[in-house]
Amino acid sequence: MMVIRMNEVYVTGHKNPDTDAICSAIAYADFKRRIGEENVVAVRCGDINPETRYVLDKFSLPEPEFLSDATDRRLILVDHNEFDQSVKNIEKAQILEILDHHKINFRYPEPIYFLSKPLGSTSTIIAERYFEKKIDLERDIAGALLSAILSDTVVFRSKTTTERDREVAEKLARIADIGNMEEFGIELKKAKSSLKGLTASEIILSDFKDFNFNRNRVGIGQIEIVDSEEIERRRRELINGLEELRREKGYKLVVLMVTNIMERSSELLAVGDISKIEKAFGKSVKENSVYLNVMSRKKEVVPPLERVF
Amino acid sequence: MMVIRMNEVYVTGHKNPDTDAICSAIAYADFKRRIGEENVVAVRCGDINPETRYVLDKFSLPEPEFLSDATDRRLILVDHNEFDQSVKNIEKAQILEILDHHKINFRYPEPIYFLSKPLGSTSTIIAERYFEKKIDLERDIAGALLSAILSDTVVFRSKTTTERDREVAEKLARIADIGNMEEFGIELKKAKSSLKGLTASEIILSDFKDFNFNRNRVGIGQIEIVDSEEIERRRRELINGLEELRREKGYKLVVLMVTNIMERSSELLAVGDISKIEKAFGKSVKENSVYLNVMSRKKEVVPPLERVF
Numbered sequence: 001m002m003v004i005r006m007n008e009v010y011v012t013g014h015k016n017p018d019t020d021a022i023c024s025a026i027a028y029a030d031f032k033r034r035i036g037e038e039n040v041v042a043v044r045c046g047d048i049n050p051e052t053r054y055v056l057d058k059f060s061l062p063e064p065e066f067l068s069d070a071t072d073r074r075l076i077l078v079d080h081n082e083f084d085q086s087v088k089n090i091e092k093a094q095i096l097e098i099l100d101h102h103k104i105n106f107r108y109p110e111p112i113y114f115l116s117k118p119l120g121s122t123s124t125i126i127a128e129r130y131f132e133k134k135i136d137l138e139r140d141i142a143g144a145l146l147s148a149i150l151s152d153t154v155v156f157r158s159k160t161t162t163e164r165d166r167e168v169a170e171k172l173a174r175i176a177d178i179g180n181m182e183e184f185g186i187e188l189k190k191a192k193s194s195l196k197g198l199t200a201s202e203i204i205l206s207d208f209k210d211f212n213f214n215r216n217r218v219g220i221g222q223i224e225i226v227d228s229e230e231i232e233r234r235r236r237e238l239i240n241g242l243e244e245l246r247r248e249k250g251y252k253l254v255v256l257m258v259t260n261i262m263e264r265s266s267e268l269l270a271v272g273d274i275s276k277i278e279k280a281f282g283k284s285v286k287e288n289s290v291y292l293n294v295m296s297r298k299k300e301v302v303p304p305l306e307r308v309f
Numbered sequence: 310m311m312v313i314r315m316n317e318v319y320v321t322g323h324k325n326p327d328t329d330a331i332c333s334a335i336a337y338a339d340f341k342r343r344i345g346e347e348n349v350v351a352v353r354c355g356d357i358n359p360e361t362r363y364v365l366d367k368f369s370l371p372e373p374e375f376l377s378d379a380t381d382r383r384l385i386l387v388d389h390n391e392f393d394q395s396v397k398n399i400e401k402a403q404i405l406e407i408l409d410h411h412k413i414n415f416r417y418p419e420p421i422y423f424l425s426k427p428l429g430s431t432s433t434i435i436a437e438r439y440f441e442k443k444i445d446l447e448r449d450i451a452g453a454l455l456s457a458i459l460s461d462t463v464v465f466r467s468k469t470t471t472e473r474d475r476e477v478a479e480k481l482a483r484i485a486d487i488g489n490m491e492e493f494g495i496e497l498k499k500a501k502s503s504l505k506g507l508t509a510s511e512i513i514l515s516d517f518k519d520f521n522f523n524r525n526r527v528g529i530g531q532i533e534i535v536d537s538e539e540i541e542r543r544r545r546e547l548i549n550g551l552e553e554l555r556r557e558k559g560y561k562l563v564v565l566m567v568t569n570i571m572e573r574s575s576e577l578l579a580v581g582d583i584s585k586i587e588k589a590f591g592k593s594v595k596e597n598s599v600y601l602n603v604m605s606r607k608k609e610v611v612p613p614l615e616r617v618f
Contacts, residue, residue, distance in 0.1 A: 104423060107414045109612050111427040111469075114413060118420040132441060160420075303418050 014080035051192030123148035155185030200241030213309035323389035360501030432457035464494030509550030522618035
């Protein structure tokens with residue numbers, strides 16, 4: 001059970017947190033404490049995935065506590081801005097700040113600090129805050145931020161990657177003592193990509209986001225793989241899992257992006273109104289599956305889908 | 310007629326621009342050019358008010374060109390983020406960046422640069438961008454930014470004023486060679502507050518903003534006065550003007566805040582569903598008028614009104 005201290009400010013990433021959501025929360029809470037705001041604490045509103053576990057272990061960072069309900073809390077949101085993707089009862093919380101790199105869908109009745117940049121990760125933006133304020137990064141925090149950049153940009157392979165992400169990552173790698181970023185990045189992704197011991201539902205929900213496209217509920221999960229052997233065996237099981245989720249939660253469309261990092265492409269497994277996928281990408285979906293030359297959910301899958309809804 | 314150059318990026322403030330809307334656009338376009346983005350140009354999407362005219366004349370700055378339609382344009386929005394308050398056909402434009410200090414109500418299908426801070430003016434945020442990037446401010450741009458800070462904070466009297474606004478204003482005053490900020494600020498406000506030669510409609514629309522509160526259209530104008538003599542004479546005429554505007558445009562409620570800078574309070578003239586004003590502020594409205602100890606539309610009038618709708 002989490003101990004609630006009333007004057008605390010919680011920094012949280014999105015539901016089903018990925019490495020950027022967890023590490024940017026840990027780092028931004030550290031940054032705020034370093035500039036004198038002692039009462040800022042990182043939390044999470046979902047389970048830690050195997051990749052993030054690997055990062056926390058490697059840099060000896062404690063797992064943020066779990067925040068189950070935002071009612072009456074004071075929050076800083078990182079790596080998301082849409083209430084649909086946030087902690088339970090977010091609409092009953094006071095939002096103090098937002099730092100993000102996603103599309104924007106936000107409404108709040110007061111002026112707040114809101115910083116969003118079209119960069120590869122929120123962690124790049126948090127690292128820039130340290131550099132701007134000339135605050136020395138500790139090795140563990142630099143390592144966490146570097147890991148999150150490598151994770152979110154799929155080791156600089158994603159279309160969302162910018163020159164700025166590379167520059168910042170290089171600086172962080174020097175501080176964190178990581179000699180070979182490419183090697184370290186693939187190591188990270190291998191920690192994430194193992195499907196062993198996970199149920200279909202766990203795989204689907206490991207990095208899953210809810211969207212509201214013109215009042216249609218759409219869910220899009222993403223997993224990354226380094227080879228396709230396991231997925232070949234479990235494809236049918238995953239499609240059944242998607243179908244179950246769709247019926248249970250009333251989604252119009254549920255998609256799982258299976259992104260092959262080495263081949264830099266994705267297989268989309270989809271159930272529900274798959275005509276929307278066909279319309280958005282101009283390819284026909286066969287047996288709930290279509291291959292696309294895309295890697296980024298945010299930049300290459302969400303915008304075309306949102307447009308057809 | 311404005312000459313359209315297709316590769317240009319336009320920086321624009323809101324409709325019915327005030328000094329912060331115009332000066333932050335001029336300064337941010339200058340900032341972008343100074344960091345090497347040659348194709349960035351300040352525009353306006355409404356008429357220059359007498360206060361802003363005074364500022365442009367004083368610092369010998371050219372009036373930005375008028376942008377009548379945003380279709381297919383590439384835009385940077387300053388001092389606003391709500392499409393309701395922006396240039397015509399804003400939904401057909403590409404939005405590149407937003408810099409603002411208002412409440413947030415924004416949705417965009419791609420990640421963009423979005424910087425909002427709870428400070429007294431957008432110009433404070435623009436000035437910080439120069440300081441951060443260590444770009445020397447020219448006297449004219451510093452003067453425009455200072456004027457906008459003094460204007461938006463009502464010479465540091467508005468509740469929206471922060472310590473940061475004062476610090477930045479002091480730095481700008483040194484560059485712009487303004488010895489006495491208080492004196493200069495009152496001078497500015499006098500340029501704005503003269504109602505002479507203006508029709509009721511011109512007075513009402515001189516700084517008027519549209520809001521959508523739970524799908525109810527509400528319009529809130531604000532004027533600043535240094536003494537109440539003129540307003541006493543023209544109160545009835547202004548209420549008739551508000552009523553005409555309400556009927557013409559189908560507003561649920563139209564308000565004119567008449568803010569007395571010296572007394573640091575406002576008379577609200579209101580037509581339409583005035584029960585909402587009574588509910589929001591707990592005071593009864595008599596003959597379409599109520600006096601409140603408030604000065605800020607954004608911080609003290611919009612939030613309580615939005616809550617009761």
